Amino acid sequence: MPMSPTEAADALREISQTEQRSASAYGYHQSSPHLIMWGVIWAAEYGGYYYYPRHPIIFSALSLAGIVGSFVIGSRSKGKSKSKPEFQWRYAATFVAVIAFISALFVIMPPTRGTQVAAFFPLLVAFAYTQLGIWTNMLRIAVVGVVIGVLTLLGYFYLQPYYLLWLAGVGGGALILGGLWLRSV
16 A cells, blocks of 8 residues: 555654654764763862862873873774764864864963863863754753853852862763763663
């Protein structure tokens, strides 16, 4: 028995929705280990900086370890990845552009307090995750970004003496919980 045009359109719509859900689930699966790793690093960085403020090398060393870890995680999933090889150079170029932007921003508008720098990076991460979630149609990643942004601002305005500990707990915790949430899909 042949399909009617309405039935065919419904079937195509269902196929398209299934494809979108599958792509989102795949993206969540790929993103989950990154969020968990960066959550642990985030908690260690801000916690370390709170207890050892005269040793900012902690921040740099852990961030560098996170970048290396991200490449390792990415290379392990490379064979399974659906991303096109011509986009790989764009990731590196984007990273360099972001670092150049942040450097230029701090040159022309230097932060006057350490808490401003401490707030800047979580807000940048929150913005990046929110945009990533919007552009990739992965709502859960956008939610993680919004949560990090809101919690960062709450701590900045209301918990100044404990702000770095706040960031360690809620920033790192939000990423770890977000990663586990993504894994559950």
